[in-house]
Amino acid sequence: MKAAILTGGGDCPGLNAVIRAVVRVIANNGGQTIGFLEGWRGAIEANYIDLKPSETDEILPKGGTILGSSRTNPYKDDNGVQKIVDNMKSLDLDALIAIGGDDTLGVASKLYSDHQLPTIGCPKTIDNDLSSTDFTFGFDTCLNTVMDAVDKLRTTAESHRRVMVVEVMGRHAGWITCFSGIACAADAILVPEQEADLQDVCDRLAKRREDGKHYGIVMVSEGAQLKGEGLVTQDAELDDFGHVKLGGIGRKVARIIEKRTGIETRDVTLGHLQRGGSPSAYDRVLGTRLGIHAGRLALKGDFGKMVALRGLEIVGVPLAEAVGTMRTLYPEFLDEAGEFLK
Template sequence: MKVALLTGGGDCPALNAVIRAVVRTIENAGGETIGFLEGWRGAIEGNFTPLKACETDEILPKGGTILGSSRTNPYKDPALVEKILSNFKELGLDALVAIGGDDTLGVASKLYSDYKFNTIGVPKTIDNDLSSTDFTFGFDTCLNTVMDAVDKLRTTAESHRRVMVVECMGRHAGWITAFSGIANSADAFMVPERPTLLDDVCELLKRRREAGKKYGMVLVSEGATINYKDANGNVKTVDLSQTGKKDDFGHIQLGGIGKQVADLIKSKTGIETREVVLGHLQRGGSPSAYDRVLGTRLGIHAGRLALKKDFGKMVALRGLKIVAVPLAEAVGQMRTLPEEFLDEASEFLR
């Protein structure tokens, strides 16, 4: 069997763990693997590199992906889809393992439904927002990165008696912000799932300062829904789409919500407030032990699905087991933060 791999969308820690595990599993069965470079762009252009088990052991601790990535969408042009099909046939491939998030796996799912293309998906996103799996690899490392950054910011916030607003990734789901907020005992955090009235946060920060806490930590998702009252008491909403730019999949480029929130907190409380945008720092670094193990397990089971010719599936974590679910089911709905986490965190946000 000859299997191709690709990594698409935003990078994250433990992508290389998946690659290593798929290569080892296929090679153990007498097959061979290649890696398309830069996601779907490589599949379109036929740009690839051979992958050998003996050359992939050392990639396990490396962040990012040795194959490179891109946000290329082949379905923008039917001719691009035809190129993928043609390259697949010309290279004599039997299966394609697509490692990515909702957009990457959405393409894989559509190729399977439209052409019975032999695809298998592996869920990847630091946002942890893919349905059908309990957790995605990369999420744990991201949380540890945010936690470490906020721990460091706390000391300077306390020294200068400031409020620090930390902008985290999370377009539609607040997993990163909520879990990091809990782990860092944040005074408040704001997520897309539950609208926040910023005036309430400002009152909380003032009450805590009056009670003796001379600094504040506030975490906000880049896609959070935040309302506030203007000077006339009218309720307005913080703008999320300041740039107006869109990627190949039609997503508006987010960013800048942290500064808006910081400016509003300062104007409403009179407390010196600064913002920090963690940005792509959250995607980088060596994967945690948890993510190395999860990525490895998912890669092994993806390789086994290929060997069994069980296509149109995605490997997923359910409890402690790795299971196979239909790709169409996996990309059909985004998994947002359950209400129970917000209710539990509310004990510390009063």
């Protein structure tokens, strides 16, 4: 068995845990593993490094990815797909394990269906919005990073009697916003799944101030929308997968709250801070388990699958079923959070 690994899209804690586990499983069965550098770009350019257990055993606690990443889309690159097909043959590869989110795994799924390339997917995103898996690695670490940041912001908000609006990632789904909002006892949670009524938020903040709470915390997803308005974007330029660059809704919400309530309001955008740092224990274990089972699927020749967490088990699900549809925040979580948002 000779397998290749790549990591695509935004980085997140736990990627190196997956890489380490795949390399170990393949090596334990007498195989060899290489790593394409910078996502699909490396697969197109045949730019890779050899991966051995002795060189990857200590990468478990490291954030990011030792292979580098990019948002390269082979289907947007001249002859990109054919180059990958040719490189798989010239490098004598038996399997290609793609670790990424919906865009990266969407490419892996198309390569399998269109060209019968032996691909396997591993779900990665701090947004936790991939279909067919209960949780993605990176999400837990992200939540702890957001929680730590908000706990620090709370002290200055309370000291200065301010409202702090915290903008977090979440283009299509509000998993980060809702879970961190619950963990941080937020006064308002604005998510992409439902239009936000800022007058309701302002009334709630004013009422809580009257009741003796002299500060407020408002959590907002970058992809949240205010009633009657569209997405707030930084510019109209699209990436290779057709996404606009979001950002700025936190500042807009803060200005509206201050204008309507008269309460001094500040905004903080956590941005890429949410992707960084060493993975939590949960993400180290989940990434390791997913990597082990991705390696085992490769050894069995069970391609066109994505490894997924279902309950406490790791299972293989068809890649085609796992991509293309965002897994938005379940309504029951918003309902539960709502008990504290009245």
